Amino acid sequence: MANQAPAPIRSFLQAAVKPEEAPLPLRVVQIEGLAILKIIKHCKDFSPALVTGQLLGLDVGSVLEVTNCFPFPIREEDEELEAEGANYQLEMMRCLREVNVDNNTVGWYQSTLLGSYQTVELIETFMNYQENIRRCVCIIYDPSKSNQGVLALKALKLSDSFMELYRSNNFTGEKLREKNLTWVDIFEEIPIKVSNSPLISAVMTELETDSPVTQCDYDRLQLATTPYMERNLEFLVECMDDLSMENQKFQFYYRNLSRQQAQQQAWLQKRRAENMTRKAAGEEPLPEEDPSNPIFKPLPEPSRLDSFLITNQIGNYCNQINGVAGQNFSRLYLTKALHEN
Amino acid sequence: MASGEKTVLQFGGSTSLNVKVHPLVIFNICDCYVRRPDQAERVIGTLLGSVLSDGTVDVRNSYAVPHNEFSDQVALDIEYHHNMLTSHQKVNPKEIIVGWYSTGFGVTGGSALIHEFYSREVANPVHVTVDTTFRNGEATIKAFVSVNLSLGDQSLAAQFQEIPAELRMSEAERVGYELLKSTAADKIPSDLEGMESTLERLLALIDDTYKYVDDVVENRVAHDNKIGRYLAEAVSSLPKLSPSAFDKLVNDSLQDQLLLVYLSSITRTQLSLAEKLNTAAQIL
Structure with missing residues (x-):
C-alpha cells in the first residue's frame, strides 16, 4: 500500500506539468447553447450591420470551452469612445465574474455577410488577441443563412505557420515557398461541439415539445434561392476583379524586375569592358559593384497577403455556390418526384 | 361597493397583459442558477425587453443580480444592477427594463420587496418565475404583475396577479433549436445533413398521410372531414x-x-x- 500511494500523486503532477511542456493542439471548440443563442441574437438584431463580441470560457487541454459571451457596442471611430469601449469591456467582465461566469477571454465572435470574413482586419485582431491569450478562437456567424434553415456557425483560427510569417511581416514569394504555405493554409477551421447543462436541456424539453414539422424544414425546402445565388455570384465577380488587380500589380513588379536586371547586366558589361581597357593601360580596375547606382536598388516585392485573402474568399464563395446548388438539385428532384406521383 | 368596483377595474386592466419569453432568457436563467453561489437558494435578475403596442411584454434579454436573503429581508446589489443596465444599454438602447425574474415555484415572501424596488425603476414591472427544481414534476414558467388592493383611496396591499406567459422563438433561434436543446451534440449539421433530415421527415409525413388515406378508404378508421379538407387543399395547392x-x-x-x-x-x-x-x- 505504501509503495502504491505515491504513484497517483506523481501521475497527477505529471498530468499537471505536461501541458506546459508541449501545448496540445486545439482540436474542438465546445460551445454552450447559451453562448450560441446570445451570438445569434446579437448578430440578428443588428443585421445587416456587422457586429462583434467577446467569448468567455475555459481552456481545457485540447478542448476550448466557450461558456458565455457578451456583445460589444457598435464601434465608432473616435479616440474617446474607444477608451470607453475598453472600460465597457472591463466593467462587463467584472460584473459577469460577480455572478460566477467564467471570465477568461477565449476569443471573439463576429457576424459576416455571405462569408466574406477573410480580411486583413480579422488577421490583425487575431494577432492582437494572440499576444495576450495563448489559445483563442474566432466564431463567425452568418445571419443571412439562417432563413435557409442552416445554422452557419464556424470556429476559425490562424494556422501557426501563417502567424509566424505574419509576425515577421514577410510575404514575399520566396518565403512563402520556403514555408510551403498556400492560400488554403491561412485559416484553420475547428470542429464545433455543442453542450448544455442538463438543467437547461430538461427545462427546454419540457417547455417546447417536439413538433413533426418546424419552420426550418419549410425553409430548407424553399425553392427560391436565386437572390442568394445572385448575390454570391456578384461577390464572386467583385473578388475576381480584385484578384486581377492584384495580378496586375505583380506583373508590373516582374516587368520592372526584369527591366532592372537587364539594366544591371548592361552596366556590368560596360564596366567589364572598361576594366579591360584599364587593365591594358595598366590602371587599377574599377569595382564591379556600385551601390550608389539607382539600378542596383532592390525593388520592393508587393505583399502576397492581399491576393491570398482574396483567393480565400473566392474559394469560400465557390464552396457556398456549390453547396446551395447541391441542395437545389435535391429540391428539384424532389419536386419532380412529387409532381409525377 | 365602490371599492369592489375599483378592484374589478384593475383586475380587467392587468389581464390584457401577457408575457412572451425568448429562449435565450430561459437559458440565461438556468445558467445563472447552475452557477449560483453555494448558500443561495435562488437567483434573481433583471429582465430586459420592450412592451409591444398590444400590451404584450416581449422579454428578450436578462442578467442576474447578486442578492442576499435573510429570513424576511432581501439585500439586492443595486449598484451592480445599474452598472449592468448601463452596459446593456450601450449595446442595445432599445431594450429597457420590463421586470425581474426569480427561480423557484411562484411567489415567495421576499418577492414583494424586490417587486417594489423594480416598480420604482419602471412602471408596472412583470415578475417571471422559472421553476428550476421541478417541484411538481414539470418545469413551469409563470408571470405575475402586481395589483394594488385598495379600499377607497387607501391602498391596503399589493397582490401578485398571474398573467399568461409563453415561450417565443424567432426564426433564427429555431434553426439551431433542436441542436441547442440536447446536452451534447458532436457537430453542427452541414447544409446537406440538414437537408437529409428534412427530407426524411417529409417522407415520414407523406407515408403517414398515405396510411391514413388507405385506412379511411378501407374503412379501418372513421373519416374526418376536417383532415380530408386539409388534404384536398394540399393537393390542390400544386399548380396545374x-x-x-x-x-x-x-x-x-x-x-x-x-x-x-x-x-x-x-x-x-x-x-x-x-x-x-x-x-x-x-x-x-
Whole structure:
C-alpha cells in the first residue's frame, strides 16, 4: 500500500506539468447553447450591420470551452469612445465574474455577410488577441443563412505557420515557398461541439415539445434561392476583379524586375569592358559593384497577403455556390418526384 | 361597493397583459442558477425587453443580480444592477427594463420587496418565475404583475396577479433549436445533413398521410372531414402544369444549377492552376 500511494500523486503532477511542456493542439471548440443563442441574437438584431463580441470560457487541454459571451457596442471611430469601449469591456467582465461566469477571454465572435470574413482586419485582431491569450478562437456567424434553415456557425483560427510569417511581416514569394504555405493554409477551421447543462436541456424539453414539422424544414425546402445565388455570384465577380488587380500589380513588379536586371547586366558589361581597357593601360580596375547606382536598388516585392485573402474568399464563395446548388438539385428532384406521383 | 368596483377595474386592466419569453432568457436563467453561489437558494435578475403596442411584454434579454436573503429581508446589489443596465444599454438602447425574474415555484415572501424596488425603476414591472427544481414534476414558467388592493383611496396591499406567459422563438433561434436543446451534440449539421433530415421527415409525413388515406378508404378508421379538407387543399395547392411544361421548368432550373456548379468548379481549377504557375514562375 505504501509503495502504491505515491504513484497517483506523481501521475497527477505529471498530468499537471505536461501541458506546459508541449501545448496540445486545439482540436474542438465546445460551445454552450447559451453562448450560441446570445451570438445569434446579437448578430440578428443588428443585421445587416456587422457586429462583434467577446467569448468567455475555459481552456481545457485540447478542448476550448466557450461558456458565455457578451456583445460589444457598435464601434465608432473616435479616440474617446474607444477608451470607453475598453472600460465597457472591463466593467462587463467584472460584473459577469460577480455572478460566477467564467471570465477568461477565449476569443471573439463576429457576424459576416455571405462569408466574406477573410480580411486583413480579422488577421490583425487575431494577432492582437494572440499576444495576450495563448489559445483563442474566432466564431463567425452568418445571419443571412439562417432563413435557409442552416445554422452557419464556424470556429476559425490562424494556422501557426501563417502567424509566424505574419509576425515577421514577410510575404514575399520566396518565403512563402520556403514555408510551403498556400492560400488554403491561412485559416484553420475547428470542429464545433455543442453542450448544455442538463438543467437547461430538461427545462427546454419540457417547455417546447417536439413538433413533426418546424419552420426550418419549410425553409430548407424553399425553392427560391436565386437572390442568394445572385448575390454570391456578384461577390464572386467583385473578388475576381480584385484578384486581377492584384495580378496586375505583380506583373508590373516582374516587368520592372526584369527591366532592372537587364539594366544591371548592361552596366556590368560596360564596366567589364572598361576594366579591360584599364587593365591594358595598366590602371587599377574599377569595382564591379556600385551601390550608389539607382539600378542596383532592390525593388520592393508587393505583399502576397492581399491576393491570398482574396483567393480565400473566392474559394469560400465557390464552396457556398456549390453547396446551395447541391441542395437545389435535391429540391428539384424532389419536386419532380412529387409532381409525377 | 365602490371599492369592489375599483378592484374589478384593475383586475380587467392587468389581464390584457401577457408575457412572451425568448429562449435565450430561459437559458440565461438556468445558467445563472447552475452557477449560483453555494448558500443561495435562488437567483434573481433583471429582465430586459420592450412592451409591444398590444400590451404584450416581449422579454428578450436578462442578467442576474447578486442578492442576499435573510429570513424576511432581501439585500439586492443595486449598484451592480445599474452598472449592468448601463452596459446593456450601450449595446442595445432599445431594450429597457420590463421586470425581474426569480427561480423557484411562484411567489415567495421576499418577492414583494424586490417587486417594489423594480416598480420604482419602471412602471408596472412583470415578475417571471422559472421553476428550476421541478417541484411538481414539470418545469413551469409563470408571470405575475402586481395589483394594488385598495379600499377607497387607501391602498391596503399589493397582490401578485398571474398573467399568461409563453415561450417565443424567432426564426433564427429555431434553426439551431433542436441542436441547442440536447446536452451534447458532436457537430453542427452541414447544409446537406440538414437537408437529409428534412427530407426524411417529409417522407415520414407523406407515408403517414398515405396510411391514413388507405385506412379511411378501407374503412379501418372513421373519416374526418376536417383532415380530408386539409388534404384536398394540399393537393390542390400544386399548380396545374402540363407534363411537358413542368419538365421544361425542372430541366431549365437543373441546367441553371449545373451552370453554377460548372462556374464555381472552373474558378477553383483556375485558382489552383494559378497557384502552381505562380510558384513555378518564381523558381525560374
